[in-house]
Amino acid sequence: MSFYPVTSHRQRGMALLVSLVFLLLLTLIGISSMQNANLQEKMASSVTLRNQSFQNAEAALRMGESAVQVSTYTLPICSGTTQCAPPAESSSLTGAGFNSTSGVTWIAAGNGFYGVQNIGATMNAVNVPSNTSATLYRVTAVAIVGNNVRSVVESIYAKY
Known part of the structure; x- marks a missing residue:
């Protein structure tokens, strides 16, 4: 007698x-x-990586602005449309040094680079006392993190 059920x-x-x-x-x-x-x-x-790159570029920008703030800082006014335009090499820059096309000297700052251009003088610039001449400086900063994360930031600094 079997106790197992019968299966098909x-x-x-x-x-x-x-x-x-x-x-x-x-x-x-x-x-x-x-x-x-x-x-x-x-x-x-x-x-x-993108945030780190941006923060490094911001830090380099602030260092560039601090350099311009020094009372003895001078830079000749840029000449021509190529040298007064925002530096095109910022999208391919890999190190500090002088760029003959834009006339910008790139300076290593922290984990980035900054370059300054004297773009001339102006009257009545924003946040400058009335009837005061101010020299305008374009400060461009670049930071590269990893293999291909690049941030470029720029400011216009008025010095009077």
Whole structure:
């Protein structure tokens, strides 16, 4: 006498097949979750590098503005449209030094570089007392973090 229930031969192994399909689905969901986590990690890293680059460029900009503030700081007025335009090399700059095209000398500052241009004098500039002449300086700062994260910031500094 047998105590095992009678099963049909057609249903043998069906639980194994259902289990394997269920395991396959769980594996696909797991792989998808891993890819999503990896993508989020890359995005977070990118945002971190971009913020770090911007902060470094801001710090270099402030150092450039501090250099211009010194009472003995002088720089000849730029000449021509090429040398008075914002320096084009800021998008490809990799180190300190003089650029003959723009006439800007790039100075290493912290984790970035800054360059200053004297763009001339003006009367009645914003935040300058009336009827006072002010010399305008363009301060451009560049910071590079990692292999390809670059930030370029610029300010116009009025010195009177």
